[in-house]
Amino acid sequence: MAGSDRRVEREALVGSLERNGIRDRAVLDAMAWVPRERFVPEDLAADAYVDRALPIGEGQTVSQPWVVARMTELLEARPDHRVLEVGTGSGYQAAVLARIVRDVVSVERHAPLAERASALLRELGLDNVRVVTGDASAGHAAAAPYDRIIVTAASPGIHGDLAAQLAPGGRIVAPVGTERMQELVVRHSDGREEHHGGVMFVPLLGRAGFRPNGGSERKGGAA
Ligand code: SAH
Numbered sequence: 001m002a003g004s005d006r007r008v009e010r011e012a013l014v015g016s017l018e019r020n021g022i023r024d025r026a027v028l029d030a031m032a033w034v035p036r037e038r039f040v041p042e043d044l045a046a047d048a049y050v051d052r053a054l055p056i057g058e059g060q061t062v063s064q065p066w067v068v069a070r071m072t073e074l075l076e077a078r079p080d081h082r083v084l085e086v087g088t089g090s091g092y093q094a095a096v097l098a099r100i101v102r103d104v105v106s107v108e109r110h111a112p113l114a115e116r117a118s119a120l121l122r123e124l125g126l127d128n129v130r131v132v133t134g135d136a137s138a139g140h141a142a143a144a145p146y147d148r149i150i151v152t153a154a155s156p157g158i159h160g161d162l163a164a165q166l167a168p169g170g171r172i173v174a175p176v177g178t179e180r181m182q183e184l185v186v187r188h189s190d191g192r193e194e195h196h197g198g199v200m201f202v203p204l205l206g207r208a209g210f211r212p213n214g215g216s217e218r219k220g221g222a223a
Pocket of ligand 1: 063090092093152153209
């Protein structure tokens with residue numbers, strides 16, 4: 001319903017995230033604020049608070065809310081942090097981050113998605129996010145270093161150039177594996193890695209992604 005307030009549905013979703021193990025209050029509060037229905041196509045707004053990935057155009061998806069919550073929690077983002085997001089998509093994850101940290105730089109290779117996300121984030125008053133159009137498979141050196149880096153597309157690995165853009169004491173959260181299945185990896189600035197269970201994301205393309213020389217943009221799956 002256009003114009004309806006989905007706060008009740010949003011709070012129910014946050015309740016289900018809590019029951020499913022999300023503990024970080026800042027993450028839950030951010031997700032209780034961000035209107036996910038604005039980040040999905042209008043005809044899917046009724047499904048915005050069902051815990052699943054949804055198509056957003058250009059063959060891409062916005063991740064399932066639980067995965068957004070879990071990755072944000074694993075990021076351990078704090079109010080004074082600068083964060084790089086690789087794969088803006090709808091801008092939903094960027095909006096959640098913007099409620100928690102000082103600055104977000106989010107890079108998207110599809111210009112129409114980047115433009116739509118940027119306009120929506122501005123409309124919501126989240127003026128601490130800058131959306132950049134381009135290939136960030138090896139990061140976005142122009143605005144480095146970052147306290148935290150989150151990759152929201154399936155990655156063959158964490159590229160050295162991306163890791164080099166991390167500030168000391170920083171961490172990267174990324175889904176690493178094949179195009180079909182990945183594991184959530186937390187990589188610390190000293191090289192230590194933790195693994196946090198299986199996920200399915202659309203593929204990271206570009207220089208340090210899958211099929212750097214093009215090929216079809218078949219979906220590897222949906223987080
Ligand atoms: N975080 C997004 C969902 C990401 S889906 C959200 O909250 O909606 C993954 C996104 O990564 C897609 O939009 C895809 O186009 C983008 N992507 C894939 N490879 C990329 C690259 N090399 N650089 C920047 N963006 C990329």
